[in-house]
Amino acid sequence: MFDSGQLCFLAATLGLSPYTEGGFVIEIGTYTGSTAAFMGKVLQSLDRDTRVCSIDPFDAFRPDPLNPQGNYGAYQI
Known part of the structure; x- marks a missing residue:
């Protein structure tokens, strides 16, 4: 988890990044x-x-309530 300074830096980076309508941000x-x-x-x-x-x-981790190990349906909103 990031600390408050890192989150501020991330927010600033998102704000300063070129914007393309309908674009994506990918977190790996x-x-x-x-x-x-x-x-x-x-x-x-x-x-x-x-x-x-x-x-x-x-699949790299043991399943738990926050990570049901690849069960895509569990992540759908």
């Missing part, structure tokens, strides 16, 4: 998805129509 290596959710909130506050996609090898 996610655990609970909190950083992806943070990036989504930052982009939403900037009125950017950008999707955040998190990629993680779910």
Whole structure:
């Protein structure tokens, strides 16, 4: 998990990055998805129509309630 300084840096990076309507932000290596959710909130506050996609090898860890090990249906909203 990032500390407050790192989150501020990440938010600034998102704000200064070139914007393409309908674009994507890709996060590779996610655990609970909190950083992806943070990036989504930052982009939403900037009125950017950008999707955040998190990629993680779910089978690399033992399953638990936050990581049901590759059960895609468990992650759908």
